[in-house]
Amino acid sequence: MKIMVSACLAGENCKYNGGNNRNEKILRLMEKNEVITVCPEQMGGLPTPRVPSEIKAGVVTARDGRIVDKEFRVGAEKCLELAKREKPDLIVLQSRSPSCGVKQRYDGTFTGTLTDGAGVTAQLLTENGFRCMDVEDLVNICNGVIIRKLFADETRLLKEFLYEAIFIPEGAEPPVRDIVERPELKIYYDEFGTGTADHCLVAETDGRVVGAVWTRIMNDYGHVDDETPSFAISLLPEYRGRGIGTRLMREMLFLLKEHGYRQASLAVQKANYAVRMYKAIGFEIIGENDEEYIMICRLSD
Numbered sequence: 001m002k003i004m005v006s007a008c009l010a011g012e013n014c015k016y017n018g019g020n021n022r023n024e025k026i027l028r029l030m031e032k033n034e035v036i037t038v039c040p041e042q043m044g045g046l047p048t049p050r051v052p053s054e055i056k057a058g059v060v061t062a063r064d065g066r067i068v069d070k071e072f073r074v075g076a077e078k079c080l081e082l083a084k085r086e087k088p089d090l091i092v093l094q095s096r097s098p099s100c101g102v103k104q105r106y107d108g109t110f111t112g113t114l115t116d117g118a119g120v121t122a123q124l125l126t127e128n129g130f131r132c133m134d135v136e137d138l139v140n141i142c143n144g145v146i147i148r149k150l151f152a153d154e155t156r157l158l159k160e161f162l163y164e165a166i167f168i169p170e171g172a173e174p175p176v177r178d179i180v181e182r183p184e185l186k187i188y189y190d191e192f193g194t195g196t197a198d199h200c201l202v203a204e205t206d207g208r209v210v211g212a213v214w215t216r217i218m219n220d221y222g223h224v225d226d227e228t229p230s231f232a233i234s235l236l237p238e239y240r241g242r243g244i245g246t247r248l249m250r251e252m253l254f255l256l257k258e259h260g261y262r263q264a265s266l267a268v269q270k271a272n273y274a275v276r277m278y279k280a281i282g283f284e285i286i287g288e289n290d291e292e293y294i295m296i297c298r299l300s301d
């Protein structure tokens with residue numbers, strides 16, 4: 001893949017204070033992808049180090065009161081020109097920056113307060129049809145498949161992937177689509193994002209979300225106790241068997257570990273081919289009923 005990234009993430013000392021935002025994820029990406037680095041503030045003619053700036057009433061203003069809007073917009077235009085020439089598949093930018101932030105930026109009061117909205121460069125690139133992502137939302141990219149966090153406006157996807165997660169034994173008719181409205185299934189997605197263990201990663205390829213793994217502490221089939229998040233995972237049928245599910249699961253286990261969870265659980269139909277994959281990544285069977293295994297994966301060392 002060809003990826004454009006904020007230069008400070010690649011370790012270049014272009015930050016306002018002369019430092020960088022070196023990011024291991026980005027350094028790993030650079031090993032296997034074609035990466036183009038940009039620093040729009042430097043490209044706009046600003047020196048390094050420089051006085052930090054924020055967007056105040058739509059105008060980029062330095063902390064000392066100097067208006068630097070023109071330099072920021074020149075830098076953004078230069079990045080756009082480069083993007084049009086290089087045609088990157090994805091642009092990964094430093095979160096919250098007045099140039100590079102994609103979802104949020106500081107609010108212009110220099111008090112560390114965030115507001116929704118993009119930085120100048122991220123906004124221009126997005127308006128021109130380039131796919132931009134905050135570095136904090138990216139998990140990894142491998143063989144053209146992007147693993148990233150679910151965006152807040154995408155929670156409707158959980159219903160779709162919950163339907164795909166329903167195991168259909170060979171020869172059986174698929175259930176009707178609105179089966180996911182049943183109360184025992186609604187708990188997987190209803191008000192997702194409000195619980196502390198609500199985490200979701202998606203796999204995106206060819207500009208489309210093709211798989212999702214998510215966790216919640218909920219009273220589902222895989223519930224073992226109120227401290228253990230349960231897993232749900234599924235992929236669109238045509239993307240199964242390519243290792244994407246395994247990558248999603250591994251990344252989610254890593255994320256849960258980072259959040260301090262000691263174990264995670266799931267329930268799986270005994271006839272489901274995924275049982276083997278769950279065992280391979282560290283899940284073990286701790287219980288069963290006629291149709292399902294209950295499995296847990298211990299996360300503490």
Ligand code: SF4
Binds near residue numbers: 015041099
């Ligand atoms: S303008 Fe972007 S690339 Fe340059 S230092 Fe700021 S966040 Fe990093």
